[in-house]
Amino acid sequence: MATDKELNDFLENVERRAFKQAVYAVRKDESALDIVQDAMIKLAEKYGDKPAAELPMLFQRILQTTILDYFRREKVRNTWISLFGGFSRPDGEDEEFDILSSYEAEAGTAAAESSADQYERAQTLRIIEQEVEKLPTRQREAFLMRYWQDMDVAETAEAMGCSEGSVKTHCSRATHALAAALKAKGIKL
DSSP states (O other): OOOHHHHHHHHHHHHHHHHHHHHHHHOOHHHHHHHHHHHHHHHHHHHTTSOGGGHHHHHHHHHHHHHHHHHHHHHHHHHHHHHHTTOOOTTOOOSOOOHHHHOOOOTTSGGGSOHHHHHHHHHHHHHHHHHHHHSOHHHHHHHIIIIISOOOHHHHHHHHTSOHHHHHHHHHHHHHHHHHHHHHTTOOO
C-alpha cells in the first residue's frame, strides 16, 4: 500500500512529464493542465491504496484515458457546432430546411459504413480484447503501453520498472502470441 507521502512524491515527480505528454496530445496548455489534474485526482481517489510500484502504470492508463475522453468531448462539440452552424437551403430559398434529408456521410467514415461492417469490426475488436486479456501480465502491460497508448520504449520501461530490452522482449512475445491466437480464430492480419 502506498503511503500518502509516496503518493504525493509520485504525483510530484510525474507532474511535468504528464503535462508535456498532455500538451503534445491536445496542443492546448489549459486543456492539458485540466487533463493532468483530472488524472491525478482519479489516481488519488480510486487507486491511492495500491502499492507504490503500481502507481506509474495506473497513472499512465488514467492519463491516456483522460486524454481520449477529452478528444471524444471535443469531437462531439465540433460535430454539433458544424451540424447546426449556418443551416440554409442549398438553393437559397427560405423554406423549412431538413438537415437529415441533405446530410450524406463522408466515404471512409464510420457513418458511411454498413451495419454489417460495423458489427463485424466490433466482433473482431472484442476478440482482440479477449486475446489481449489472456496475455501474461507483463506482456499485456508492455503491449498496451507501447501499441495502444503510443508510449515509446523508454517511457514504457520506466513505467514498468524494467529495462528497455525487457519491454522489447515482452512486446515481441505479446505480438507473436496475439498473431497466433487471432490466426487460429480466422482473423487475418
